[in-house]
Amino acid sequence: MARFGVEAIRYFNHARAAHVDTAGDLTYTFNRSNGLDAKLRSAGHTRAFYWANTNVFETDLRDSGQGGDDRHWADDVDLFWIETHGNHDAAGHATLLYDTPATEWVGNSSSWQLGEDWNNEWVMAYSCDTAALPTITGLWNIFARMHIYCGAWDLMWDGITTDECGEDVGDNLTSGDTVSRAWHDGVSDWYVDNHPVTVCVGDAATWNNGNIRWERSTINRDHLWGHGSVDPDLAPAQQACLLWYWTEG
């Protein structure tokens, strides 16, 4: 079974007061995060931690070798779910907004390196714009041995019509769907255009000189522990390609 961690921020009053950004509070953050948490726990998975609002630190994702503490948090669990405001920089690195000055206000995926302790397999970020398609290769560095990054290539909507997304992702994961499918289907209400994307790395045989053998890809094969097969980790030296799978409306 899986160990998972949840982090979610609804209020951004500290970031606004410090003039970091004018970003508004979110509305149904905890319906989604609590929903995922409840579904996974009821299926027998272990919650390692659940941090909310000002208890969510940027260093939880930042690599321990770069001043962060990921090996005790994001990289210490199989599945890490985070919800906050997001974006990306010009190089395609994901950026996440935090509401505490305890660490940095804004995290940047250029300092993430997940899976090298053989722990993290999947990161799910319910945040806007963290994986923009034109610069998506900017995420490559995060795949130390992690399997799939689940994010958004444009907006992710917050409101009463997307409040069940966490429960839907959780139900899908524990019903035997692949992780990629669980994300795409779970965060889509087919009313708002939620722009889900899943990103993974593949070996040379999967890349196949550009004629991608999708059936070999982690996107096609990985399931949550206990609900189907999980591909072996792929070390950076074996990574020949970056693959992404997105939904557009």
Added chain:
Amino acid sequence: MNIHTLAASLLDAGTGAGKPPAQADVVLLQQLSREQLQARARRFVGLLREQDGCPNDDGGSWKQTDGHTVIHLAGGARAVLYHASGALRYVSGLAPASTPFVRGTEQDALLRQLQERALKLRLADWAGTNGELRFEHLFRTLGRGTDRAGKQSEATLFRAIGAYRQYVGGIPVLGAASAAVQLAGDGQLDTLAILTRPGNGEVLERAAVIAPEAGARQILAQLSSLLGQREIPGNTLESATMQFGYLDLGKRKPQRVLAPAYVAKIVLRHKRVRQAYVLAAAATERPYLEIPVYGSEAPVTRGRTDVGRC
């Protein structure tokens, strides 16, 4: 931007498709008994088998869990029945990157395939009393890759999704798509969702609809509260739309009536991030549904400083 400018944007959008009616029915919904829910699920699975060759219910494979029943079908497929709403889902169990479409499949061809399948699946039968289902939006799921040298593959189209909207008495039921059909490249039905709630054929009352200006004011009040300020910062607004319709609260929630509402979609661009809100407000003087701005709270956990860091 000041509030009046945003209000004008919402108002333009809110009346773009014609002014809302002066009055609208508050429609009573059927509260389904356990037996009725089971019958609805059997009808769904039977229809899938008869009309689409989907796997059969093996019998004895119904598993009731928190708020829903999962019906395990042959071949790894499943159907799900949501007890609170009667919503239904079918999931084929196909791997996400299996059976792509032929390269170059045009949008028109996708729309044609989806419409044909919707007819075959008799989607219209789920529209309920005085209702109809109209096609609303096409979504597509694609895949692509790149190697270390930056060589990119062609994009591959894996799935086409048709989203349908229920209209009751000509008024759209807003929220998650009322029905969604997802097809794989070989024409297989990958997923099907039916979220329409059955009405009981009765109207609670005919209610006066508040003007779009009043709806926009309620939405703006919510927005100001979320942004923590009365004035919305200049140049923040990226887009704003507002629709009049009935609001469905979601498949996991019970609901007794379909009541008129204004639903706004607002996109803001701040210095560091963009954000997208769906905000809703009652479109009647008397509220028939609770539409809270905020959802659940965070669970009570220990403070971060209470936890020993390794």
